[in-house]
Amino acid sequence: MQLTWINHSCFRLQNDGFTAVVDPGVTVDPTVVADADAVLITHQHEDHFLPANLAARIAARPGLPIFTNRDVAALLDGSGAQVNVIGDGDRFDIGGIEVHAHGEWHAPIHPLVPRVRNTGFLFDRRVFHPGDAFTDPGVPLDILFVPEFGLYTRYAYALDFILQLKPKQASPVHDTGLNLQGTQGLDGALGQNPIPPLAPGTGIPFVRLSQNQPIEV
């Protein structure tokens, strides 16, 4: 399976000529789904789900399979896509890639901000994209994608996520809004080596993927 981080929370997954795209939201260009055979959406916030990014692909391929939770599915009514409603505990296959769905809700932002349904995706039982949540899929992970910046997260949450799940590798996602100093600072503080006296180190490699560069996983 080839995995390409586009930016923020958007990935392309390719396997045996099949292309799936996860969370093509407002931070990516619509061309990211131009050859998509399937789209997966963790939740309805526009940095993960932007209808304008999907319209052209659905027009070109009516019945484009989209896998998402029931709240996003309701928003896809009338789109012309084939909507597959999934939720916590479901398993499905896309192009030979096994996917397990985990989690129910977006991490809390504030009691005054309505929570939305969020579904994380576990690929081939070893690579986990949590969406905007800190769900534990309950299996050993090769790669854990860690939300680094946003209204619902902060350093302590990201650090606990890594320390509790103990993946072989952690990689940042959801970092739009950080400047270079911000990404470098947080990447270092979430990395494996201590930065006395501020960051304890996780002992786990924290690897920022290169954008638009496919990797084999």
Next chain:
Amino acid sequence: MTRETPGIDVTRRRLLAGAAAVPAAALLAGTVPRTLAAPPARDATPAAIGHSPASPAQWAAALAAARPSTGLPFC
């Protein structure tokens, strides 16, 4: 009185809740609660957002009008 706040304790509780929802052994044994060999597919219908678009572009435009951009790609 205990009041739920978006603090780290809440996050930790949700981490633990997530771990309990799908035990690792069950997942590895292929006995997760629900398995969709062929996920239920449903054709889109316009009822939920109250319009009858003739094209995906019209659907996207109608949905964008109904859900104004927050301008915050951080949530």
